[in-house]
Amino acid sequence: MLSSAKCWAGDLVSAFPKHLLAMDDLDAGAIGEVLRVTDSFAEVGRRANPKVPTLRGRTVATLFFEDSTRTRMSFETAAKRMSADVLSFAAGSSAVKKGESLRDTIETIQAIGMDAVIIRHRSSGVPARVASWVEGCAVINAGDGWHQHPTQALLDLYTVRQSLGGGDEGLARFAGLRVTIVGDIRHSRVARSQITAYAALGADVTLVAPSTLLPPSLEGWPVASVSHDLDKVLATSDVVSLLRLQAERGSGEYVPTMREYTAGYALTARRALELPPEAVILHPGPMIRGVEIASEVAELPSARITDQVGNGVAVRMAVLFLLLGQPASLEHMSEPPDSEPIGGPAPEGGPRG
Amino acid sequence: MAERERSHTRPRGGIFVPKAQVMSADDVRRAITRMAHEIAERNRGLHHIALIGLQTGGVGIAQRLADTLAEVEDVEVPVGTVDVAFYRDDIGLRPVLPEATTEIPFDLTGMTVVLVDDVLFTGRTIRAALNALGEYGRAQAVELAVMVDRGHRELPIRPDYVGKNLPTSRDEMVDVSDEGVVIGEVLGR
Numbered sequence: 089m090l091s092s093a094k095c096w097a098g099d100l101v102s103a104f105p106k107h108l109l110a111m112d113d114l115d116a117g118a119i120g121e122v123l124r125v126t127d128s129f130a131e132v133g134r135r136a137n138p139k140v141p142t143l144r145g146r147t148v149a150t151l152f153f154e155d156s157t158r159t160r161m162s163f164e165t166a167a168k169r170m171s172a173d174v175l176s177f178a179a180g181s182s183a184v185k186k187g188e189s190l191r192d193t194i195e196t197i198q199a200i201g202m203d204a205v206i207i208r209h210r211s212s213g214v215p216a217r218v219a220s221w222v223e224g225c226a227v228i229n230a231g232d233g234w235h236q237h238p239t240q241a242l243l244d245l246y247t248v249r250q251s252l253g254g255g256d257e258g259l260a261r262f263a264g265l266r267v268t269i270v271g272d273i274r275h276s277r278v279a280r281s282q283i284t285a286y287a288a289l290g291a292d293v294t295l296v297a298p299s300t301l302l303p304p305s306l307e308g309w310p311v312a313s314v315s316h317d318l319d320k321v322l323a324t325s326d327v328v329s330l331l332r333l334q335a336e337r338g339s340g341e342y343v344p345t346m347r348e349y350t351a352g353y354a355l356t357a358r359r360a361l362e363l364p365p366e367a368v369i370l371h372p373g374p375m376i377r378g379v380e381i382a383s384e385v386a387e388l389p390s391a392r393i394t395d396q397v398g399n400g401v402a403v404r405m406a407v408l409f410l411l412l413g414q415p416a417s418l419e420h421m422s423e424p425p426d427s428e429p430i431g432g433p434a435p436e437g438g439p440r441g
Numbered sequence: 442m443a444e445r446e447r448s449h450t451r452p453r454g455g456i457f458v459p460k461a462q463v464m465s466a467d468d469v470r471r472a473i474t475r476m477a478h479e480i481a482e483r484n485r486g487l488h489h490i491a492l493i494g495l496q497t498g499g500v501g502i503a504q505r506l507a508d509t510l511a512e513v514e515d516v517e518v519p520v521g522t523v524d525v526a527f528y529r530d531d532i533g534l535r536p537v538l539p540e541a542t543t544e545i546p547f548d549l550t551g552m553t554v555v556l557v558d559d560v561l562f563t564g565r566t567i568r569a570a571l572n573a574l575g576e577y578g579r580a581q582a583v584e585l586a587v588m589v590d591r592g593h594r595e596l597p598i599r600p601d602y603v604g605k606n607l608p609t610s611r612d613e614m615v616d617v618s619d620e621g622v623v624i625g626e627v628l629g630r
Binding site: 121124125127128130131132135136137140141142143170409412413414415 | 524526527528532533534535536537538539541542543544572576577
């Protein structure tokens with residue numbers, strides 16, 4: 089007997105965006121796709137020779153206008169493990185120092201011919217602006233000001249999904265998961281990306297911070313609750329995600345003293361005992377032991393901080409693969425025919441949207 | 442349907458319309474039994490043999506071959522799976538996504554590897570699989586077992602063990618499952 093017609097239209101991949109500028113660019117389906125592809129790249133990372141020919145002949149540039157070790161190394165390792173060529177640009181040693189504008193720097197980089205540009209900048213919105221300038225080149229936000237750091241949120245999700253059993257079952261267990269984000273939320277692009285990411289998967293996000301380290305308004309943020317008392321929320325936290333006090337963004341001025349901050353908001357050994365036994369402790373790094381996290385807590389098996397760093401490479405491989413490894417015509421296929429072309433004419437140098 | 446072929450229709454998708462059943466569930470079972478015997482005959486004793494199923498269509502067949510070998514030869518043959526997405530030559534030309542994770546928890550150095558897939562078509566998937574296997578050790582030899590050889594090869598690749606030779610036209614599609622083999626076409630591509 090003949091089986092009936094099988095239909096698989098649209099049941100597998102949600103169209104992946106052209107750029108990764110903010111967590112809002114990804115819906116739950118696209119996040120799931122990133123995490124599934126990450127599983128395959130994590131397997132590559134476990135091999136004796138952790139390199140695949142996937143992005144051979146593609147060129148990826150990292151443009152870091154702000155200091156970074158782990159994010160930059162992580163992106164560059166990711167690109168190299170996929171056999172892409174990597175151009176590394178540090179603002180300190182470039183023509184920017186001579187007064188070249190961002191626009192001209194990007195024009196130069198595009199003239200050389202890049203398939204992806206990974207940008208970190210101290211000003212919010214720079215990656216989005218760059219995305220409006222480039223043609224046929226994917227832009228990945230590696231952290232802009234207080235705004236977003238989407239790959240950090242994705243690697244947090246991947247790490248939590250691992251501790252929830254991994255796979256699609258682990259992904260499903262995000263629904264109703266109690267996530268507590270502690271620390272300098274006001275100045276944190278990581279927190280902004282995390283909140284959107286966890287909420288997209290159905291988790292309940294609680295923010296814990298002194299009111300000076302919260303943004304002036306939380307209107308429109310997908311947050312379940314806000315607390316100023318860490319001790320009250322520990323027992324009901326499945327995930328505790330700590331943030332660093334960002335001295336370079338002036339967060340020291342928002343707390344009376346570091347010791348007072350530590351007394352109220354650091355995850356100390358005593359506080360870690362209050363967590364449920366299965367709880368996961370995360371920190372995006374760099375962590376300041378003794379300020380937001382006690383040294384012995386960072387060494388607990390439930391602290392997945394080094395896993396986060398390791399997972400970061402695989403997650404970034406997945407993001408690069410999903411942005412660069414798909415045909416250029418893909419989005420036209422999935423777009424309604426009457427939609428505006430993305431690369432449409434933009435006013436010279438002018439803002440878009 | 443090979444999941445891979447299905448995936449290549451993404452994101453536009455399509456509808457698989459079956460035209461004719463060319464193998465029944467019993468035919469598939471008999472083909473697996475015969476191929477298992479052929480593997481045992483050619484590789485006397487089955488020492489150093491490993492079965493590697495291609496994700497995802499070849500995985501079930503590789504497992505059934507291993508089960509049959511355990512039954513008739515009383516030898517436990519190691520079974521692994523390989524996903525070839527990162528080794529394909531059409532990355533950027535067609536939507537390519539990994540279907541599942543590669544799992545080869547043993548060193549292939551010195552082994553005779555039998556690659557197992559459901560449908561052999563252009564041979565490009567097998568080319569990619571050969572490159573992927575190289576990462577897990579230097580196999581002594583690689584053989585190829587497929588349930589259906591549908592022709593239209595684009596590379597010098599031939600199977601060693603075939604369930605059924607099935608002449609097809611290029612735009613047809615072949616769906617292999619435990620319930621049998623169906624030939625059909627995809628509408629809406």
